[in-house]
Amino acid sequence: MRRRRMSCGSSVLSASDRLAADLDRGDRPWRKIARPKQQPPESDWNIWILLAGRGFGKTWCGSNWIAEQANIIPRSEWAVVAPTFRDVRKTCIEGPTGILKALLPGELSQYNRAELKLILSNGSRIYGYSADQPERLRGANLNGAWCDELASWRYPDTWIVGLVPALRIGKHPRVVVTTTPRPTRLVRDLVSRDDGTVHVTRGSTWENADNLSAAALTELRRRYDGTRMGRQELEGELLADTEGALWTRDVIEAGRIGQAAVPALTRVVVAVDPAVTSGEGADETGIIVAGEDGTGHGYILDDRSVRGTPDYCMRAAVRAFEAHKADRIVGEANNGGDFIGSLLATVDPDIPYRKVVASRGKAIRAEPVSALYEQKRVHHVGIFPQLEDELCTWTPIDPKSPNRLDAAVWAITELRGLSAGSWHACYGTMMCPACGRGFMREQHGKTRENCPHCRAPVEQDDYAPGPLTAVT
Numbered sequence: 001m002r003r004r005r006m007s008c009g010s011s012v013l014s015a016s017d018r019l020a021a022d023l024d025r026g027d028r029p030w031r032k033i034a035r036p037k038q039q040p041p042e043s044d045w046n047i048w049i050l051l052a053g054r055g056f057g058k059t060w061c062g063s064n065w066i067a068e069q070a071n072i073i074p075r076s077e078w079a080v081v082a083p084t085f086r087d088v089r090k091t092c093i094e095g096p097t098g099i100l101k102a103l104l105p106g107e108l109s110q111y112n113r114a115e116l117k118l119i120l121s122n123g124s125r126i127y128g129y130s131a132d133q134p135e136r137l138r139g140a141n142l143n144g145a146w147c148d149e150l151a152s153w154r155y156p157d158t159w160i161v162g163l164v165p166a167l168r169i170g171k172h173p174r175v176v177v178t179t180t181p182r183p184t185r186l187v188r189d190l191v192s193r194d195d196g197t198v199h200v201t202r203g204s205t206w207e208n209a210d211n212l213s214a215a216a217l218t219e220l221r222r223r224y225d226g227t228r229m230g231r232q233e234l235e236g237e238l239l240a241d242t243e244g245a246l247w248t249r250d251v252i253e254a255g256r257i258g259q260a261a262v263p264a265l266t267r268v269v270v271a272v273d274p275a276v277t278s279g280e281g282a283d284e285t286g287i288i289v290a291g292e293d294g295t296g297h298g299y300i301l302d303d304r305s306v307r308g309t310p311d312y313c314m315r316a317a318v319r320a321f322e323a324h325k326a327d328r329i330v331g332e333a334n335n336g337g338d339f340i341g342s343l344l345a346t347v348d349p350d351i352p353y354r355k356v357v358a359s360r361g362k363a364i365r366a367e368p369v370s371a372l373y374e375q376k377r378v379h380h381v382g383i384f385p386q387l388e389d390e391l392c393t394w395t396p397i398d399p400k401s402p403n404r405l406d407a408a409v410w411a412i413t414e415l416r417g418l419s420a421g422s423w424h425a426c427y428g429t430m431m432c433p434a435c436g437r438g439f440m441r442e443q444h445g446k447t448r449e450n451c452p453h454c455r456a457p458v459e460q461d462d463y464a465p466g467p468l469t470a471v472t
Contacts, residue, residue, distance in 0.1 A: 066146040
């Protein structure tokens with residue numbers, strides 16, 4: 001129902017506006033059933049962060065809050081931002097605890113699904129934005145926003161140069177953040193504020209057990225209980241770096257760049273680390289895309305890792321190859337991965353593929369790549385939360401196979417412009433001109449005269465470092 005304008009410029013409240021005014025006192029149904037931690041804080045906050053485990057009810061809080069605020073303030077404008085457009089539509093708007101379910105009868109006037117735009121009966125509008133496109137938020141004029149899974153946003157600029165400048169309408173623009181607690185720099189910076197502008201609510205999966213299926217709880221316990229990842233995904237802890245891990249978040253952050261800063265690349269590869277099995281509880285198949293620029297710098301461009309049948313995973317690898325116009329797919333042949341080449345050929349017989357075999361331990365393969373990160377020569381183009389979780393939590397004594405980490409290591413190793421003139425020389429390795437295998441240049445203080453693998457004589461001029469076939 002529309003407002004009836006009066007000649008003096010004032011207005012008479014319609015029935016829907018009177019309902020919204022009454023609900024301003026906290027009478028909306030969701031407030032009556034929300035647990036204390038799901039209630040907006042009473043302090044004078046600018047940002048409310050719900051840092052909680054899976055199944056806590058974060059999405060339900062965010063959708064009900066933004067629906068409430070958009071109805072309280074007529075003709076206001078709001079944004080809901082999630083990692084991708086699909087996340088905005090399927091989870092935040094149309095999901096079982098999304099905005100459409102949070103709106104009361106008569107409050108929705110129009111929903112444009114293609115544009116992710118909701119127009120309410122009181123003239124307020126809620127726009128959906130993908131965090132993958134920071135530029136879309138520029139120029140918006142917002143009263144507030146709901147940001148879902150902030151720790152999974154690929155580009156921090158979506159928050160810094162997109163959302164924050166757009167919060168410029170009304171007396172007190174506010175933002176609700178609902179996210180699983182991955183310790184990205186943006187999340188850490190917000191949580192560490194002590195000026196009263198940020199209120200942090202922490203919660204675990206088990207606090208909402210009454211509203212979750214027994215099967216879901218059993219599966220979550222089976223997959224995560226007793227693990228470090230479980231403390232993050234279920235208990236909602238914001239974890240620090242793992243002692244003994246080969247990567248730290250600060251090292252990754254120091255090399256992170258945005259899409260606009262990626263130079264022209266001389267080579268792009270897709271690396272595949274296959275899961276051993278493809279059942280419901282199987283590991284993911286790691287699929288990482290990386291490139292090099294010809295100046296000794298590498299770039300992690302994409303994480304297309306998936307869980308599924310071998311055919312499904314290989315099709316995902318081919319899609320990554322085509323999307324990034326890659327030069328080659330490399331795949332680890334250990335643990336039954338010999339099927340990769342033949343399966344790729346059934347998807348696309350023209351895909352250039354090279355099999356790689358791990359002849360040394362995982363830690364030994366990963367250490368040189370970790371060193372490249374420390375030298376700020378490997379850059380993540382945006383944020384890859386699950387890959388970075390593996391990099392920063394896996395230690396050499398961990399029995400679990402980190403497929404994303406493995407794929408990233410294979411990808412960086414395959415980029416010859418990085419390996420040929422960098423850590424091989426640093427670690428004192430050389431190439432045999434006869435068999436092409438690598439070995440340590442010095443042994444017991446003496447320079448080798450023969451290859452330890454094939455015994456071929458090695459001349460002094462052959463000591464130019466090169467890629468190690470023992471590694472790749």
